[in-house]
Amino acid sequence: MKRFGPHGWTETNVSLSTLIGTLRPSTSPIRVSPSSSAILGYNPEEMIGRSGAEFILPEDLDGTRREMRLGRSGQHKRNFETRYIHKNGHVVPLVWSGVWREPEQRYFFFGRDMTERKAAEEQLRRLALYDQLTGLPNRTSLRQEFRELFEDSAGAPFRSMFVAMLDLDGFKDVNDTLGHSVGDRLLQKVARRLEAASAEIRVYRLGGDEFVLVHRDCGNPLVATELVGSILKRLADPFEVEDHQLFIAASAGIAISPIHGSNGDDLLANADLALYDAKASGSQTYRLYENSLRARANRQLDSELRRACANQEFILYYQPQIRSSDGAVIGAEALLRWNHPERGVLAPRVFIDALSESAFAVEAGRWILMEACRAAAAWRGMGIPTIRIGVNLFPAQLARS
Numbered sequence: 001m002k003r004f005g006p007h008g009w010t011e012t013n014v015s016l017s018t019l020i021g022t023l024r025p026s027t028s029p030i031r032v033s034p035s036s037s038a039i040l041g042y043n044p045e046e047m048i049g050r051s052g053a054e055f056i057l058p059e060d061l062d063g064t065r066r067e068m069r070l071g072r073s074g075q076h077k078r079n080f081e082t083r084y085i086h087k088n089g090h091v092v093p094l095v096w097s098g099v100w101r102e103p104e105q106r107y108f109f110f111g112r113d114m115t116e117r118k119a120a121e122e123q124l125r126r127l128a129l130y131d132q133l134t135g136l137p138n139r140t141s142l143r144q145e146f147r148e149l150f151e152d153s154a155g156a157p158f159r160s161m162f163v164a165m166l167d168l169d170g171f172k173d174v175n176d177t178l179g180h181s182v183g184d185r186l187l188q189k190v191a192r193r194l195e196a197a198s199a200e201i202r203v204y205r206l207g208g209d210e211f212v213l214v215h216r217d218c219g220n221p222l223v224a225t226e227l228v229g230s231i232l233k234r235l236a237d238p239f240e241v242e243d244h245q246l247f248i249a250a251s252a253g254i255a256i257s258p259i260h261g262s263n264g265d266d267l268l269a270n271a272d273l274a275l276y277d278a279k280a281s282g283s284q285t286y287r288l289y290e291n292s293l294r295a296r297a298n299r300q301l302d303s304e305l306r307r308a309c310a311n312q313e314f315i316l317y318y319q320p321q322i323r324s325s326d327g328a329v330i331g332a333e334a335l336l337r338w339n340h341p342e343r344g345v346l347a348p349r350v351f352i353d354a355l356s357e358s359a360f361a362v363e364a365g366r367w368i369l370m371e372a373c374r375a376a377a378a379w380r381g382m383g384i385p386t387i388r389i390g391v392n393l394f395p396a397q398l399a400r401s
Helices: 016-020 058-072 115-129 139-151 171-178 180-197 221-235 264-281 291-311 352-357 361-381 395-400
Strands: 002-005 008-011 077-085 091-101 106-113 161-169 201-207 210-215 239-241 244-246 249-257 286-288 314-322 329-340 344-346 388-390
Touching (some): 058 077, 058 091, 139 210, 139 264, 161 171, 161 221, 161 264, 171 180, 180 210, 210 221, 221 249, 221 286, 249 264, 264 291, 291 329, 314 361, 329 361, 352 361, 361 395
Parallel strands (some): 249 286
Antiparallel strands (some): 091 106, 161 210, 161 249, 201 210, 239 244
């Protein structure tokens, strides 16, 4: 068979059964490729005479035998994985493909050592799911957990839980006065202290100095507020960072399922509202969400959106559309952003639903169309070829057309 060794593919007459044993437990290898020492750490003479099953991870033995039975029935097996135990104890994943040959009464398979690929896949998974600065699960991980909690359990009784959104009071001052390296180290220490606060609470970093705490098994408001309050007190203890003793505080907003939301987005949004109310009340404060906060926020948002239209606080970003065959820009999509005077540039998820349902949606939509046309005319004046610009319309605009 072909065997993958440290220098690539090599030819050998060792069959799969030589390495893992046949379906008969008494079968032992009679010849082993020298490449086994590079992959499994055993010299050939150490493997000869022993059952091939000894080298397979016990959890994979039944599955491997099942795959071999299917191969013996005439099915061509492709890419089934078996984990082996290296001589030093670590696991080596091998992927096999091949067939059973009746005339020779043996299997003919080739295998690939997947150790490096598995390591690369794990690294990519960590990059996608974990914050690189603190090592905490990130926003993608949080959404994944919410999917498991809400979508995958649809129709089943759901446990009460709480979500707390937390951010640091005065963290910007640390960055501005001591530098971002000190700020980064502080965030790492905050992350470790949050993780150590409770074994039942999972901690996520959303970005900046914003963290989310999730407790899957606590829907009692008194217990939730007591837990969050104790965590805020822990954060008030000094941090030692690069010869600096730093005192910080934090504020938190708490939302409880199912009374404050039956999905992750609602819980996060309501916890965020409660956090906003807590920060308005002073440092090192927590607030439990209540319905009046949503009504107050809607009124405030409506007022701010009206001001944004009057003061031209909206801006358009243009996302290019690329032709894959040659990389040419063939179009663009106009994306609305709100340049809030206090909160900076805001993404559409923060305001687009409220703007769409407001009395000035038509006015805002008309501005978007005119601004996109002005941008297209300006590009043409610069000698850029005419491209199509996609613009999203509000329902109110379609109703008036």
